[in-house]
Amino acid sequence: MAGEELAARVMQGDRVAIARAITHVESGTDEGRRISAELYCRTGRAQTVGLTGSPGAGKSTLTDSLVRIVRGEELRVGVIAVDPSSPFSGGAILGDRVRMQDHATDPGVFIRSMATRGHLGGLAVAAPQAMRVLDAAGTDLVIVETVGVGQVEIEVVESVDTTVVVVNPGWGDAIQAAKAGLMEIADIFVVNKADRVGADEAVRDIEQMIDLAPPAGWRPPVLRTVAIRNEGTAELWTAIKDHFEYLKSTGELDARRRERVAKEIRSTVGEVIARRAWETCSGPEFERLCDQVINLETDPFTAAEALIKGA
Numbered sequence: 001m002a003g004e005e006l007a008a009r010v011m012q013g014d015r016v017a018i019a020r021a022i023t024h025v026e027s028g029t030d031e032g033r034r035i036s037a038e039l040y041c042r043t044g045r046a047q048t049v050g051l052t053g054s055p056g057a058g059k060s061t062l063t064d065s066l067v068r069i070v071r072g073e074e075l076r077v078g079v080i081a082v083d084p085s086s087p088f089s090g091g092a093i094l095g096d097r098v099r100m101q102d103h104a105t106d107p108g109v110f111i112r113s114m115a116t117r118g119h120l121g122g123l124a125v126a127a128p129q130a131m132r133v134l135d136a137a138g139t140d141l142v143i144v145e146t147v148g149v150g151q152v153e154i155e156v157v158e159s160v161d162t163t164v165v166v167v168n169p170g171w172g173d174a175i176q177a178a179k180a181g182l183m184e185i186a187d188i189f190v191v192n193k194a195d196r197v198g199a200d201e202a203v204r205d206i207e208q209m210i211d212l213a214p215p216a217g218w219r220p221p222v223l224r225t226v227a228i229r230n231e232g233t234a235e236l237w238t239a240i241k242d243h244f245e246y247l248k249s250t251g252e253l254d255a256r257r258r259e260r261v262a263k264e265i266r267s268t269v270g271e272v273i274a275r276r277a278w279e280t281c282s283g284p285e286f287e288r289l290c291d292q293v294i295n296l297e298t299d300p301f302t303a304a305e306a307l308i309k310g311a
């Protein structure tokens with residue numbers, strides 16, 4: 001399928017085309033770039049939501065429960081599950097797939113998992129591209145599930161409109177989330193596994209941390225859920241919708257999206273220039289200049305300038 005035809009089919013919501021387009025855009029090939037460009041004018045409609053938290057916090061279970069509710073409103077949902085590539089999580093990934101299989105035959109749900117390794121330009125580039133494909137395909141909501149540790153995950157979280165931070169009862173989980181830098185990026189907090197002891201304390205800890213931060217226009221609500229019993233997920237969905245309304249009515253949605261676009265262009269320019277730099281610093285001229293620097297005939301800075309001028 002040629003790029004144009006593939007893009008056209010994605011816009012019609014063709015599942016095979018969506019899967020193929022995501023594969024192309026994640027790989028960062030020229031074909032992927034062409035498809036992204038074709039689809040771009042059809043994006044910007046979907047609300048994007050990131051679910052982040054420690055492994056085992058219940059993100060996949062919550063996602064599954066949310067999908068059920070959102071489907072009840074006849075909205076179309078896309079899910080991107082970012083699988084940590086650690087071999088220890090193999091079982092969990094399988095678990096997610098089995099659970100999500102309920103939605104596998106639902107044409108209004110599209111589920112995709114992505115590994116954290118093996119993408120050109122990294123996940124920080126690949127995940128937003130995949131989200132755009134789903135957006136252009138007409139999904140109303142795109143949910144990205146990611147483990148909330150590490151810079152890459154934080155970058156993925158930064159590419160969504162609404163960030164939900166999921167923690168569990170028990171001492172320390174909220175503190176860990178704070179240490180990982182999740183307090184600053186949370187728009188909504190969820191204390192999942194509220195059927196366990198310590199849920200009240202966890203809610204209190206988070207509320208206190210929120211109170212310590214300088215007051216902002218949006219105060220992140222702290223919700224309780226029991227994802228395995230679908231408890232509290234309707235309230236979570238309401239909070240997600242409220243946050244989106246808040247972003248739209250205050251102009252913050254446009255501001256956030258503009259900031260993201262600026263960042264994306266900047267990092268793309270950085271990548272292109274870095275590649276050029278690499279190319280400039282190879283070949284006979286480069287080797288000749290290295291010799292001159294070694295022989296003290298010139299200095300590294302002058303050699304670099306000569307290469308840049310000649311490039």
Ligand SMILES: Nc1nc2c(ncn2[C@@H]2O[C@H](COP(=O)(O)OP(=O)(O)O)[C@@H](O)[C@H]2O)c(=O)[nH]1
Pocket residue numbers: 053054055056057058059060061062092095096192193194195196225226227228229
């Ligand atoms: N008791 C209890 N267990 C839960 C709840 N939500 C999820 N779990 C369980 O916690 C484990 C990890 O859930 P999962 O959704 O895979 O977590 P993820 O790694 O964050 O995606 C699974 O065994 C779930 O059944 C909950 O609300 N209460």
Ligand SMILES: [Mg+2]
Pocket residue numbers: 059060061092096145
């Ligand atoms: Mg999971």
